[in-house]
Every structure is written in structure tokens, then in C-alpha cells.
Amino acid sequence: MPTYSFNDVTGSLVGPTGSTPLGYGEAVTDEGISIEPKGDKNTMEIAADGNGQHSLHADNSGIVTIRCLKTSPLNAVLQAMYDVQTSSSALHGQNLITVAHAPSGDMNTAEQCAFSKKPRVVYGKVAGLMEWMFESIKIHSVLGTY
Numbered sequence: 001m002p003t004y005s006f007n008d009v010t011g012s013l014v015g016p017t018g019s020t021p022l023g024y025g026e027a028v029t030d031e032g033i034s035i036e037p038k039g040d041k042n043t044m045e046i047a048a049d050g051n052g053q054h055s056l057h058a059d060n061s062g063i064v065t066i067r068c069l070k071t072s073p074l075n076a077v078l079q080a081m082y083d084v085q086t087s088s089s090a091l092h093g094q095n096l097i098t099v100a101h102a103p104s105g106d107m108n109t110a111e112q113c114a115f116s117k118k119p120r121v122v123y124g125k126v127a128g129l130m131e132w133m134f135e136s137i138k139i140h141s142v143l144g145t146y
Contacts, residue, residue, distance in 0.1 A: 002146030105144020112137035
């Protein structure tokens, strides 16, 4: 029977201002890490007579979201990287993010990543989480088998 566990998720963020591990053991929340496309790969157009066409786009861009516990030390690391990288265009958009699940063979690589914005900070009854979003020019994914 196929089984998935976040215990087997590994990853890293490497950029011009340092590197940090991602995945299991880094106080990532239950919602974890998500990798999603930003743009469509296709545009379909239908003419007045019902004929149509497809346009294939070379867009491999996407968004990587890392969700940390409010108390995770990873927040301080990411905040320091954000502060320096957004202070100069020479440092902006040069991060590489990898996320893998070895037992299945899943491997995701996000290239030319830039911090999208600072995460929302909430002080409430429940500590909550911090969502760090990165926009990537190119995301390559290989999904393995379970």
C-alpha cells in the first residue's frame, strides 16, 4: 500500500544571502509547502462560427509558499534574507528552491525565485502561522510513483 509522510520531505532555499533547509524538522506547519503554477499553459479561442484554436504558452512560472509556525526559527532566517535581497536589485530574484519526497521520487525545482512580499503578521489568541511566498520564473517538477 502506498504511503506518504511529510517526514520524508526535504528541501532547501539557496540564494545570494545564504541558504536554509526546508521540510521536515524545520517547524513547517501542517499546511506545509505548496508549489503551484502562476500562469496558464494554454489559451483557447473560439470563433463566431464555432471553430477554435489553442495557443501553447512557454510559461513555467509559479509560486512556492512555505508555511512556518509563528515560533519557527526559520522565520528569522527568511526575514533576514528578505531584508537584504529586497534592498538591491543586484540580489533580488536569484533564489533556488528545491523540494523533494524521496520515497516517491517527487522532485521540484524552482529557479530565479524572488520574495513576493512579507508575510502577514498576526498577534492573537492562537499564534498561527507565517506564509512566505516566492515567485519563480521557472518551476520544473517530476512526480514519481508511490
